[in-house]
Amino acid sequence: VSYEYNKTNQKRSIEYIDLNNILKKKLNFSEMQIKEFYNNNKDDYKISFKSIKFLELNPKVLTGKNEFNDLFFKKIDEIDDLIVEGENLDSISKNLNIESIKQITLNESGKDKSFKKIDIFPSELITNVFNIKESDPLILIENSDKYFLIELVNTEEFLKDLNDVDFKKTVILNLKSKVRRNYITDIIKKINNNEFGKKDFDEISKENNVKIEKILLKNINDNDILKKDLVYQIYLYPQNRVVVATDIGLAENYLVYIKKVNNSSIDNKNKEFKKYSDLSRSKLKNDLYKTYETYLRKKYKIDINYSALDNVKNYF
Numbered sequence: 621v622s623y624e625y626n627k628t629n630q631k632r633s634i635e636y637i638d639l640n641n642i643l644k645k646k647l648n649f650s651e652m653q654i655k656e657f658y659n660n661n662k663d664d665y666k667i668s669f670k671s672i673k674f675l676e677l678n679p680k681v682l683t684g685k686n687e688f689n690d691l692f693f694k695k696i697d698e699i700d701d702l703i704v705e706g707e708n709l710d711s712i713s714k715n716l717n718i719e720s721i722k723q724i725t726l727n728e729s730g731k732d733k734s735f736k737k738i739d740i741f742p743s744e745l746i747t748n749v750f751n752i753k754e755s756d757p758l759i760l761i762e763n764s765d766k767y768f769l770i771e772l773v774n775t776e777e778f779l780k781d782l783n784d785v786d787f788k789k790t791v792i793l794n795l796k797s798k799v800r801r802n803y804i805t806d807i808i809k810k811i812n813n814n815e816f817g818k819k820d821f822d823e824i825s826k827e828n829n830v831k832i833e834k835i836l837l838k839n840i841n842d843n844d845i846l847k848k849d850l851v852y853q854i855y856l857y858p859q860n861r862v863v864v865a866t867d868i869g870l871a872e873n874y875l876v877y878i879k880k881v882n883n884s885s886i887d888n889k890n891k892e893f894k895k896y897s898d899l900s901r902s903k904l905k906n907d908l909y910k911t912y913e914t915y916l917r918k919k920y921k922i923d924i925n926y927s928a929l930d931n932v933k934n935y936f
Contacts (some may be wrong), residue, residue, distance in 0.1 A: 622885055624896045631881075632880070661794070675713060722740060847867065863875075
């Protein structure tokens, strides 16, 4: 109980440096740097377009009636058989006497080459289109009480133009993200290898002319200055440790020195004792279950029926 209480309520005196103030100076790029980054990452800036032909199959088209009857599903089964036999969309269309084949070219956002939204094809089927293999170019798929017969015609790839102002902004954002990530990762790596301590912490401040802030965290939920998830990270480490606290998107990044940890204690007369007693009991139970689960996994081999699993996947 005391352990759980202290983990949440201990006070921490910390010093921190806002790494974003250092990164600002590193995130101004020349045209040459932007172009070099673009050229080295061209594969990331290719956009694929799929040209397809498709038929919308509903009861009216296949049977002349508006109801899903036995004849309709019999026709669907016949189409399925023709696909297995290797027939293409044109031959199936002639076989069924249907002439309403449509052809479109679209990207993964459902837009044409002019980047206009395509409205004649269901957006929820775009993923299916981009999963079609050239070796099996014709598929039959159900969607909202309709069936679609879709045939892949060809695939084209285009490289986005760096002269496009909006696209160039995207490239610059990606470059900034890479520089930011590499800089922070390098510091974390040095910390983990015991190559970065308080002396290095102070030197970074001097070299970059960035102020060291000093605050007292009253508990793990103290988010008056730093976000709660950043405070949680700081509470994972012991006294006299330098750590990097950062959010998942690397928008906020702090280099933190944990100067002093003041432990807190609780006795059974404290009004919060029951709360922490319940919490510690719950965690002990979870630890026991996890230990037993680990024991079972080591003792028994689990076989997975992948065929059954694939059938379930295909169903969804």
